[in-house]
Amino acid sequence: MNAPPADFRRVALASVDWDDRRFAVESHQPEEPIQSSISRHGILAPPWVLQTAAGKVAIVDGFKRMRFLRERGEREVVCAVFPSHVKPRDLWAWRLEARLFGPPPNPAEKARVAAILADGAFEAHLVSRLLEGFGLPRHPQGLARWTGLARSEPVLLEAAARGIVHERAALELAGWPLPPGDRADFVSLLRHLRCSASIQMEIIEGFRDVCMMLKRPVGDLLRCTEVRGILDQPDWSHREKTRAVREWLDELRLPRLKARERLFRARLRRKPPPAGTTVAPPPSFEGSQWRLEMVFSCDDELRRRLGELEVWVESDGVKALLMPEQAVEPRGRLRDDP
Amino acid sequence: MKTPRINVVRMEAAVAEGFVASQLRKNLPGASFEVVDRIADGSPFDPHLLEVTAYRGRFLRQCPGTRHYLCCGYRILHIGVQCTLQCRYCILQAYFNQPNLRVFGNTGEMLQLLEAELASHPHDLHRFGTGEFTDSLLLDPLTRLSSRLVPLFAGRANAVLELKTKTDFVEPLLDLPHGGSTIVAWSLNAPTIRRSEESRAASIAERLQAARRCAEAGYRLAFHFDPLIEHPDWKRGYGEVLDRLFNAVDPADIVWISLGAFRFMPELKSIIQDRHPGTGIVYGEFIRGLDGKMRYFRDIRVELFRFMNERIRAVDPGLCVYLCMEGEDIWRDVFGFSPEERGGLPAMLDDAVRERMGIVAGKP
DSSP states (O other), rough: OOOOEEEEEEEEGGGGGGGTTTOOOOOOSSSHHHHHHHHHOSSSSSSEEOTTTTTTTEEEEEEHEEEEHHHHOEEEEEEEEEEEEEHHHHHHHHHHHTTSSSOOOOHHHHHHHHHHHHSSOOOOOHHHHHHHHHOOSHHHHHHHHHHHTTTOOOOHHHHHHHHHHHHHHHHHHHOOOOOOOHHOOOOOOOOHOOOHHHHHHHHHHHHHHHHHHHTTHHHHHHHHHHHHHHHHHOOOOHHHHHHHHHHHHHHHHHHHHHHHHHHHHHHHHHSSSOTTEEEEOOOOOOOOOOOEEEESSHHHHHHHHHHHHHHHHHHTHHHHSSOOOOOOOOOOOOOOOO | OOOOOOOEEEGGGGGGGSSSHHHHHHHOOTTTEEEEEOOOTTOOOOOOOOEEEESOOOEEEEEOTTTTOOOOOOOOEEOOOOOSSOOTOOOGGGOOEEEEEEEOOOHHHHHHHHHHHHHTTTOOOOOEEOOOOOSSSSHHHHHHHHHHHHHHTTOOOOOEEEESSSSSEEEEGSSSSOOOEEEEEEEEOOOOHHHHTTSSSHHHHHHHEEEEEEEETTTTTEEEEEOOOOOOHHHHHHHHHHHHHHHHSSSSGGEEEEEEEEEEOHHHHHHHHOTTTTOOOSSSEEETTTOOEEEHHOOOOOOOHHHHHHHHHHOOOSSSSEEBBBBBHHHHHHHSSSHHHHEEEEEEEEHHHHHHOOOOOOOO
C-alpha cells in the first residue's frame, strides 16, 4: 500500500508562508479549546505542510495550531512535510480522507469541501465517495447550493459553523441574492431569535414571500419599525420574540385570512359558547370540518352543558359565526409605509 | 405558433415501425432517428429530443383527484409525458425523472384497450381526455395521433374525447370524421398571465381563432380557466378574456367551462423560484389545503370563481360551469348549491354532454 510521501521533521516557523492559504478550511470555531490543549499537552498530531519552490512551506493542515505556536513565540514544530512535487489534488484527497474520520464537519466546513470537490480536479469515484462521506448531495443542483454557501460572507459561514443559523437556513440564505449587509442583518435576526431549524426556514420563507408581495427589498423589512420594536423588547424571551416575528410575517403574508380570524374571534366574543365548550374553525377556514370541544366532569354536568349548547346553537348569531363571509380586504403593509 | 423543434427522435425498437414512428419519419424529414432497445428514465434534459417509447403502464387512468375535494371524474387516456410550452406554473417541471418530451408509440395497444373499455361498459357515459401529462395537440402535427383517436370516438353513443391544449395546432383535426363526439378544449388565462407565465403557448387570439375554426368544423368546445391567478387588475384581465371568448365563439358550442384556482405541491415552489426567479405567482395568500397542496385562502378563491361565474352566466345562464378540485363549501358560496344536490359533479358533466352534444348513453 502506498502511504502519502511525507517526512516527519522539524520545520522552522520562520519558513512558513503565512499568506499561502490555498489549503485552508475555515471551521469558524473558537480557537480557545485547541490553544488550551496545546498549552497542556503540546502538539499531539503533527501539522501537514508542503514544500514550495521558494524554499518555504505552505500549511496544508494545522493552520490554527501553527498560528498559535507562532503567537507563543515557538521557533519550530514537528510536521509531516510533503515534497514540492506532490500534487495539490493528492494532498486534498488525503486531507479530506483523513477528515472523514474526525468529528462531524460543520456546515461551513462542508461548504468548503463541496467547493473543493466541485472544481473538477478529482476522479468521479473519489468525488462520489467523499461527497457521501461528508453528507453532501451528489446531484449538481444540490451541490451548487453548497458551493454557493462556500462563497457566502464570513458572517453567514461563521453563524452556520456555530449553529446560530442552521444548515438548511444557511443554504437558503446563501442562495438568496441579497446585498451583503442584508444577509448580515438576517444573521443578526436569527441570532436574536435562537429558533429551531424549521422555524428559521419558515421565517426566511416568510420574509421572502413578503418582499415579493410588497415588492420591497428585504433590508426594508429587516430594519423596519416593527422588527426593531420586537427585537428591542427588553422583557421578552427569545421565544416570545420569535412568536411575535412569525405573527407579524403572517399578518403581512395572509392579511385576508388574518382578518377573517379576527372577525371570527370578535363574533365568538359577542356570542360565546356555553361554559366548558370551545369552538374552532377548520385550519385556515379550509373545508367544512369545524371542531367543538366540551369539558365535563359527570353525567349531570354533561346533560346540562348539552342543553346549554342546544340553546346556543339555536340562538341568533351562531349561523353568522359559522357561515363564511367575505372578510374586508386588507392588504399587507409596513408601519413605515406612507 | 410553431411546432416544437425536434432534432433527434429516439425510438424504442418495439415501436420503431408503428403508426407514430412512421408519422414522425414523414413529418420530421430533417431530424435524425435513433433506434434503441429501451429508453430509460432519467436521461438528461434535451429540449430538441423526442422519445418514442413502448408504454408499459396504464393507458387508461382516473383523474388524480383526492377525496378531500370534488373531482370531475374524467378519465385520462395517457398518450405521453412532458411539454415544451414550459408554463411557469406547470407541475410537469417536477417530473425530474422524465424531463424530455415523450410520446407512447404502441398506439395500437392503447386503442385496443380503449375500445375494450368502452365496449365493456356500454351503458356508461365515458369522458376521456389526453391533456393530463402533456398538451393534447402539441405534437399532433407530427404524430397525427388525432387521426386515430378522433374517428374512434366518432358517433359513439357512450363516449366523448376531450383534447385540451394551449396551442393552435388544429389543422390536422379539421377534416377528421369526428361525429360530434370530440370536444376541443383550450386553457385560457388573463393576457398578462399569458404573456408572463405561459409565453411559449399560443396567444389568446391564436387560441380563440383556433377554437372558432374547430367550431366551424362542427366540433364542440370547452374552456378551462385553470390556473386562475390573483394578480393586479385580475378582474379586468379575466373579464377581457371572457369578452373575447364569447365574441369569438357561439356559447351554444361550448359544452363546459371549468374554473380552477392556482394550486401547487409545496415542493414546486422552490423549483419555480429557481427556474423563474422573476415570477410572482408563488407569492400570494396561500394556505395548505386538505390535500397538502398550497392554494389561495378560500375567500380569494370564492372571489375569483364568483366573478368568473357571474360573467359567464350573464352570457349563457345554461352553460355548465364547474370548479376543479374544490370542496362543497366553496361550491355553495359560488353557485349556491353543492354538486351532491344535483347527483354529483360527474353527473353534472354527463348532463352537459347530453344536452350540448346530444349523446344519450347512461341516461337514467
